[in-house]
Amino acid sequence: MSKPPKMTDIAAAAGVSPMTVSRAFRRDASVSARTREKILKIAEETGYVFDSTASNLRSQRTGFVAVTIPSLNNANFADTVRGLNDVVQEAGLQILLGYTNYDVLEEERLIQQLLQRRPEAIVVTGGHHTDRAHRLLKSAGVPVIETWDIPEKPIDFAVGFSNADAMERLVAHLHDTGAKRMVFIGGDDNGDTRGADRRRGFVKAAERLGLPYELVSLGPAPVSMREGARAMAGALDSGAAFDAAVCVSDLAAFGALTECQRRGVSVPEDLIIAGFGGFDIAEVATPSLTTVDAHSHEIGRRSGELLVSLLRGQTDGPSPQQITLIEPTLRVSDSTSR
Numbered sequence: 580m581s582k583p584p585k586m587t588d589i590a591a592a593a594g595v596s597p598m599t600v601s602r603a604f605r606r607d608a609s610v611s612a613r614t615r616e617k618i619l620k621i622a623e624e625t626g627y628v629f630d631s632t633a634s635n636l637r638s639q640r641t642g643f644v645a646v647t648i649p650s651l652n653n654a655n656f657a658d659t660v661r662g663l664n665d666v667v668q669e670a671g672l673q674i675l676l677g678y679t680n681y682d683v684l685e686e687e688r689l690i691q692q693l694l695q696r697r698p699e700a701i702v703v704t705g706g707h708h709t710d711r712a713h714r715l716l717k718s719a720g721v722p723v724i725e726t727w728d729i730p731e732k733p734i735d736f737a738v739g740f741s742n743a744d745a746m747e748r749l750v751a752h753l754h755d756t757g758a759k760r761m762v763f764i765g766g767d768d769n770g771d772t773r774g775a776d777r778r779r780g781f782v783k784a785a786e787r788l789g790l791p792y793e794l795v796s797l798g799p800a801p802v803s804m805r806e807g808a809r810a811m812a813g814a815l816d817s818g819a820a821f822d823a824a825v826c827v828s829d830l831a832a833f834g835a836l837t838e839c840q841r842r843g844v845s846v847p848e849d850l851i852i853a854g855f856g857g858f859d860i861a862e863v864a865t866p867s868l869t870t871v872d873a874h875s876h877e878i879g880r881r882s883g884e885l886l887v888s889l890l891r892g893q894t895d896g897p898s899p900q901q902i903t904l905i906e907p908t909l910r911v912s913d914s915t916s917r
Contacts, residue, residue: 584627592621604629605642606671608891644886645693645701647677647686649771650801655856655875656704659726662879663702663886670887672699679704681771681800687712694719700886706730706737707772722889724882727773727873729902736889738882738903742773745871745907746780749853750825754788756915758823758851761785762793764810764835765827771800774827777855781825793819802827807834815842822850823915829854829861832868836914851915857908866913873907881905 590597595614603610603618610618622629644667648656664674675698677689687709693701700721706728708716716723716734723735730737753761763781766774778794785792795814797806807826811834814821826832832854839846846852846866854861857872881903 584622584625586627586629589618589621589625589627592625593618601629604671606669608670641697641699642671643673643675643696643698645675645677645696645698647679647689647693647701647703649679649681649704651678653801654858655873658875659704659879659882662876662881663883664879666880666883666887670890672887672890683707683709683712687715690715699890700724702726702882702886704728705772706733706739722886724885726878726882727875728776729904733901736885736901736903738878738885738905740873740905740907741780742776743780743783745873746777746825746855747784748909749855749869749871750781750784750790751788752909752911753823753825753851753853753915754784754790756851756917758790760791760821761823761825762795762814762819762821763825763827764795764797764807764814764831766797766800766802771802771827774800774802777827793821797827797831802831804830804834804837807831808838809834811835811838812842815839815844824850824852826852826854829856829858829868829870832870832914833860833864836864836866836868846914847917851917853915857910861910861912864914869912869915870910871907872910874905878905 586597586600590600599610600618603615646660646663648660650656660676667674675693677693679686679689690712694715698721701719702724704727706725713734725733725737727739729739729741763778765778795810797810807830811824824835826835832852836846836852839850844850853869855871857870861868861870885903
């Protein structure tokens, strides 16, 4: 039985050092595309298999980034993870994903477990954590990025936006279109801190503009189309007079829209409806939904670029800013256009 090729054999055949071979397999940017292609071709022809475990032990690197998200079936968070993965995978890193189900205690447990595996960095969703989770992240000894939020005092770095400010801008726009009395359809404070921030922004804007309003709770997160329809049904049955419904997410807004259609309430002639999140469903709904696009993929991509820069210890140019603001975009559509 012939002996399997070694890294030194690949290095000799390619005319490079063994370290360059190792870096080529880890997609290190210091290796040119041409050299990497040559090394990988020789490895393929000789049947060489790179031992990433041994490499990581020697370099004291684990090769993965820990990530926590609230929901596995939310397209926005999926887009954020995809944007992050596109960047870190190119840098030779993998993602280890944890699912919190909007539960801060579950997030705390996951953070402890993930940190025990010695990740290169950790990315969490939101800037609200239990005291213990905050301490764990603060003392993690690796880069920490909080996403989808702009905490007052970031643990390390933050990439996101103010959900409250974005909702204030949406309410101001609806007021400018002639809305005189609004309802906010959203969750409670149990778990979804971003939803709570949006409700806070709604209340602040409505009170500043002197708009009468109602708050309709959807119950605990995650919010679905079903809850949105049920909340709209309750609001219509209550007899309350309102001409605008602002929803915590596009999913809730779509549910509210379908309930209006079932009851013969015309949108936008009788009632205008707006969502939040920039989901695909906002575009394909009839009428299409006005929404706030949070640029979820961009949040992930920018987080990945920041992480790679930090892990490579790049010192050329200015130091990374603690907060990277991703400005949301108000997408005005048919559901609010009279």
